[in-house]
Amino acid sequence: MRKKISAAIIGLGIAATSLFATGSASSHGYTDTPTSRQVYCANGTVKDCGEIQWEPQSVEGSKGFPARGPADGTICAGGNSRFAELDDPRGGQWPSTSVSSGQSYTFRWRLTARHATTDFRYYLTRPGYDPSRPLTRSDLDLQPFLTVPYGGRVPDATVSHQGTLPSGRSGKQLVLAVWTIADTGNAFYACSDVQF
Template structure:
């Protein structure tokens, strides 16, 4: 019996070491709350029927390298994680949206539950004519981020804000995709925020 318990403890320890060594998600990490992200709307109960993401809004982690790499089209808001598929559901274009103005100065805010060495933060926005009733694809987004914040391998504090300017020439409903790229793993964190100009 002792050998079985000892073997189980060793097995659990090796699994934990393996997850950490490969950059796997052993704990949770971060999300945007300004503009409020879909995962935060689920966590605070504003949106219901969200599944597992309501308990861990900080866990939307997927492959880095967006847009050349990263999650597949239609799976971007969930970071390619099937357990968070509710984030990719457009809900008929009815996600609550933060009211903003084209060309305005805006402060983007992240909340972190675990700090990682960071390459940068990038913010993308949907093209004019985007259909908010469809899943997010690369073709839905402007090809270049409208804001990039280099972070040079530093680790962010528990809360971090970036000042930027929202693109001009936007009206109606749009989606902002925030990507937090990790420097020392193969992953990034993704957060989709619905906005209304």
């Protein structure tokens, strides 16, 4: 009997390890500076986040933004319905990072699985953006204010990019960061609310 119990425990341990390994194989990356919505969900600052609280690194969707990629209203979740809570504007009440118009800023990604990379791109909402509505392309300046080409190289586990925030912004705005993968059809998306 004791051997059967031991065998069952070992079997469960192997199954759990395999399941964990499979789950982490689909893990990839997120921005933590400025703090992204998925980080606020993962660290418990924002409640009622659904599955994203356990998978802040998994906001993966089709690449090619803005011409392709997630549909309007689903951009912050990368078009992934499992993480739809990220697209909920919560009445414009997402926590925000304080920034200044025209400020030099260091943007940072945490990568839990590294991939050959085309580039990292950063977009900012236009003046007049309404943070109480889901994000659409018409809310964004579709020309990124910062593009960091990688030419297929694999980035480090922590990646920082120095850039300058556009001038002429005030109030609550949103930074959309897009990490485009070179050898798949996907990209990773992260929305960070900022207060100018």
